[in-house]
Structure formats: C-alpha cells, structure tokens
Amino acid sequence: MSSFLRPAKTEPNTKTAAARIPAQAQYRPVSSHLAIAPPVSVVIPAMNEAENLPYVFKTLPDWIHEVVLVDGNSTDDTVQVARDLRPDVTVVKQRGKGKGDALISGFAACTGEIIVMIDADGSADGGEIVSYVSALVGGADFAKGSRFANGGGTDDMTPIRKLGNRVLTTLVNTKFGARYTDLCYGYNAFWRHCLDEIALDCAGFEVETLMNIRVVKAGLRVQEIPSHEYNRIHGVSNLRAVRDGIRVLKVILRERGTRKRAVRPAMITGEVS
Numbered sequence: 001m002s003s004f005l006r007p008a009k010t011e012p013n014t015k016t017a018a019a020r021i022p023a024q025a026q027y028r029p030v031s032s033h034l035a036i037a038p039p040v041s042v043v044i045p046a047m048n049e050a051e052n053l054p055y056v057f058k059t060l061p062d063w064i065h066e067v068v069l070v071d072g073n074s075t076d077d078t079v080q081v082a083r084d085l086r087p088d089v090t091v092v093k094q095r096g097k098g099k100g101d102a103l104i105s106g107f108a109a110c111t112g113e114i115i116v117m118i119d120a121d122g123s124a125d126g127g128e129i130v131s132y133v134s135a136l137v138g139g140a141d142f143a144k145g146s147r148f149a150n151g152g153g154t155d156d157m158t159p160i161r162k163l164g165n166r167v168l169t170t171l172v173n174t175k176f177g178a179r180y181t182d183l184c185y186g187y188n189a190f191w192r193h194c195l196d197e198i199a200l201d202c203a204g205f206e207v208e209t210l211m212n213i214r215v216v217k218a219g220l221r222v223q224e225i226p227s228h229e230y231n232r233i234h235g236v237s238n239l240r241a242v243r244d245g246i247r248v249l250k251v252i253l254r255e256r257g258t259r260k261r262a263v264r265p266a267m268i269t270g271e272v273s
C-alpha cells in the first residue's frame with residue numbers, strides 16, 4: 001500500500017491526537033475508504049462564467065485545500081460571484097490571452113501538492129476529483145481524464161469535435177507511443193512536480209494536448225480516469241473546431257515524437273500510457 005493510502009477509519013478522531021501531528025502529515029478522509037495527506041488545489045480557468053460558477057463550486061468536495069480561479073478578463077461578474085460563493089477563493093488575473101495562458105498562471109499560484117484542473121462551464125463534475133486523487137496517491141504522476149475510456153462519456157462534443165479529437169488522439173498515440181483514448185479534455189490532475197518536467201509554454205486550447213504529450217515524453221506515469229462531460233450550462237464554447245484543431249496539430253508536429261520513452265516499472269493497471 002502506498003504511504004499516502006490509509007483506511008479512513010484509522011484516522012485518529014480526537015482534536016488532541018490531531019494536534020500532535022504536523023500539518024502536512026494530517027490525513028483528510030476523501031471517501032468512505034480513503035484518507036489522504038497531500039493538500040489538493042483546484043484550478044478553474046474562467047472567462048465570463050458567472051452564471052455557471054454556482055453549479056461548478058457546488059460540486060467541489062469540501063476536503064479540497066484551495067480553489068484558484070483564473071479570470072480571463074471577464075466582462076461579467078465572474079470574479080464577484082466566485083468570491084461570494086467562496087470567500088477564500090484565490091483569484092488570479094491572467095496577463096495574456098487564452099486557456100493555456102490562464103492555466104499556466106493558475107498552476108503557478110497553487111500551494112497544494114496535487115493540482116486539479118477543471119472547467120468553469122458546468123461541464124465537469126467536481127465529485128469525480130476523488131477518482132483522480134485516488135489514482136495519484138495510488139502511484140500515478142498524472143491522472144488524465146478521458147471521455148472515451150470505459151465509464152466515461154460526453155454530452156458536450158459535436159460530431160466534428162469528436163472526429164477531430166479521435167484523429168488527433170491517434171496521431172499522438174502513433175507519434176509518441178501513448179495509449180490515450182482522449183486528447184483534448186480539460187479535466188486532469190497531477191502532482192506539482194510534473195510542472196517542472198513538462199514546462200508548459202502555450203497560450204490556447206492546445207494546452208491539454210501539450211501536457212499529454214510532454215508527460216509521455218518525460219516518462220511520467222499516466223493513468224486515464226473515465227470522466228463524464230456534461231453540456232455547458234450557460235453560454236457558448238470559446239473553442240473554434242478548425243482554428244483550434246490546427247493549433248493542436250501544430251503542437252503535435254512541433255513536439256516531434258520518437259516513440260522512445262523513459263522506462264518505468266509497469267505498476268499501474270488499466271488505462272495506462
């Protein structure tokens with residue numbers, strides 16, 4: 001059993017006992033059978049999502065350490081709504097433009113050891129965070145959401161986006177020796193050390209592709225987590241299938257796969273790349 005895994009019932013339940021344990025070694029129950037020590041930060045890129053934030057925040061588990069909202073110069077009440085819903089929210093104003101730029105700023109502001117990225121449009125269920133965190137404390141470096149792994153699904157993707165995602169996923173698998181079932185999905189989680197190894201440098205919707213390629217190139221342990229993507233609740237997507245598909249393709253070509261990866265022990269079963 002990993003040193004991070006402890007049955008929840010072994011957690012001492014007295015204030016006196018807890019007070020004797022250093023803060024970083026205290027375990028928080030995250031489900032009926034799992035307690036974890038590492039603090040979990042949740043990063044939410046948001047551009048004009050005031051109407052959707054109440055739904056998103058409502059699904060976040062109460063055991064998370066912090067919420068970092070990256071505001072893309074919203075012209076609605078996104079920031080105020082976030083603060084009303086959660087007075088302890090960390091708000092980051094992004095300097096540049098695009099989702100990639102927003103996430104890079106948000107990751108830099110996180111203080112947790114585990115970082116979860118989740119969209120602000122109501123398409124992702126925060127209740128799934130426990131699955132991501134479980135994979136990470138169980139040995140994965142990077143827990144990658146997939147709408148097309150067994151148990152996953154999407155209500156939000158148009159047929160053209162599904163097709164484009166499928167073609168681009170196959171291309172990444174072929175060029176980089178990955179075994180992904182999804183490529184352009186915004187719900188992922190990872191240990192903060194991954195940030196040093198993937199050194200993100202992109203601005204737009206190609207950010208998830210770049211992360212997925214760099215983790216495989218770095219030989220990190222990646223585990224896919226089946227995830228259900230619901231319809232965006234209010235508003236419309238900022239993604240343009242052709243324009244952003246071309247950006248993703250350019251990243252794939254720029255990263256130049258060789259299919260060679262660092263060898264790691266095959267310790268994770270299931271959807272592993």
Ligand SMILES: Nc1nc2c(ncn2[C@@H]2O[C@H](COP(=O)(O)OP(=O)(O)O)[C@@H](O)[C@H]2O)c(=O)[nH]1
Nearest residue numbers: 045046047070071072098099102119120237238
């Ligand atoms: N801060 C910030 N967030 C963005 C930007 N572009 C998109 N987002 C957010 O990224 C998430 C995904 O964007 P969305 O438009 O729903 O794209 P889709 O999920 O691919 O259809 C949402 O929470 C958006 O508000 C941006 O330029 N800045």
Ligand SMILES: [Mg+2]
Nearest residue numbers: 119121123232
């Ligand atoms: Mg969306």
